[in-house]
Amino acid sequence: MNVADLDLASARALVRRAVDKAEQLGLSGGIVVVGASGALITGSRMDDGGAGGMGRARSKAWIAATQRIPSTEHLHRMGVIAPAVAAGFPAISPEAAFPGAGGLPVRRGGRIVAGIAASGATVSPFIPPGLAPEVMIADGKPANPEDLVIAYAIEQEYVGQHGDDAPRWEAAYGAWPQDPPTGLGTAEAPAATQQGDLDWYRGLADAVLDRARAAGLAVAVSVVDRRGEPVQHDAMDDAPVGGAYVAEAVAAASALFHSPSGDLADRLAASAHVLPVPTSSLSGGLPVTRDGRVVGGVGVAGPAPFRCHEVAAEALAAYR
Known part of the structure; x- marks a missing residue:
């Protein structure tokens, strides 16, 4: 079970x-x-x-x-x-x-x-x-x-x-009160308003999820910063478990080398052992730019790599 x-x-x-x-x-x-x-x-x-x-x-x-x-x-x-x-x-x-x-x-x-x-x-x-x-x-x-x-x-x-x-x-x-109040620790917090970067990266992940659903695909998506560190992860309910690992790896490859992950086989073969995060040369990862600068990478994985590349490209083009 x-x-x-x-x-x-x-x-x-x-x-x-x-x-x-x-x-x-x-x-x-x-x-x-x-x-x-x-x-x-x-x-x-x-x-x-x-x-x-x-x-x-x-x-x-x-x-x-x-x-x-x-x-x-x-x-x-x-x-x-x-x-x-x-x-x-x-x-x-x-x-x-x-x-x-x-x-x-x-x-x-x-x-x-x-x-x-x-x-x-x-x-x-x-x-x-x-x-x-x-x-x-x-x-x-x-x-x-x-x-x-x-x-x-x-x-x-x-x-x-x-x-x-x-x-x-x-x-x-100072000293803990002898008759402590219930406190406000678990009181309802206001909605966060100071997370502009997270909102932007999460919006890109949402664009990928929307494209995948429209195409009838179950994917995992990872959006990383320029060092390949994840900012937003999501795995759709029916996505293959391995997709989450691959999505992060192809996103990191694209972020680190400013190139689609599918074009990086030679460079990753020569340098993967010195990189700070796991990387992959499967298709599905693309660099992410804002204001003309590469600020990270987006990776999509789960279905066939060429479909993942298409979903990532379509979502990135629409989100910009």
């Missing part, structure tokens, strides 16, 4: 809630949702989110989804089992290479259907300066920003995942 994964529309809604709360708290990073099967569903990197955050969030979400436990519990287990076993886990499960705290399972109808996590430039358990103390109180408990973003996104009662909320809160605000 197949493991049921959360659908793309619902996963995107979770990410949007996380972005809203993160912006309210002054945080910037990546938020990723991985299906219970381990397949990537969606991810967004906020403006100024920093390199590497999407990868860390994806790893923690993968752990929470596939191991069916908070990633902090997985981290604890890795610290108490035999070192050889702990080392073997990421070797066999490379998507669990960053076993940090903060990832939580997502449940629907009593079943775990996904995992969600956040990480990035300023997404952390450290309380940034300037936040009112009541914002860092959730359900009457001291909170930390990273775990608050995820609890808010999935509309779950706040439970700290990093183990030191009280000391962090007191370091920021």
Whole structure:
């Protein structure tokens, strides 16, 4: 029996809630949702989110989804089992290479259907300066920003995942009140308005998804920045699982070399071992330009590569 994964529309809604709360708290990073099967569903990197955050969030979400436990519990287990076993886990499960705290399972109808996590430039358990103390109180408990973003996104009662909320809160605000208020940590956040770059990259991903649906194709799409770091990932509900990996790789190839991925076989064969991200010379990746400059790449994968190239080209031409 197949493991049921959360659908793309619902996963995107979770990410949007996380972005809203993160912006309210002054945080910037990546938020990723991985299906219970381990397949990537969606991810967004906020403006100024920093390199590497999407990868860390994806790893923690993968752990929470596939191991069916908070990633902090997985981290604890890795610290108490035999070192050889702990080392073997990421070797066999490379998507669990960053076993940090903060990832939580997502449940629907009593079943775990996904995992969600956040990480990035300023997404952390450290309380940034300037936040009112009541914002860092959730359900009457001291909170930390990273775990608050995820609890808010999935509309779950706040439970700290990093183990030191009280000391962090007191370091920021002083003694914990004897009669603490419920707090405003999980109060509804306004819709994010400061994510212009993310909105633009996500709009390009939407254009690809619209073209694919019109053509009767189920695809994965990845939009990356000029270094090949992902800004927006999406995998349609019936897309082949491998599409998410290939979409990112062809998008990165195009971004790094300012060329369609299908034209890069020789260059990638000679240089792939020195590049900072996975790349592929399959068709389906194209460079993305804004104001005459290459600012990233878009990759489409899942169906035949020539169809993916067509979808990417049509979406990019229409979006410009």
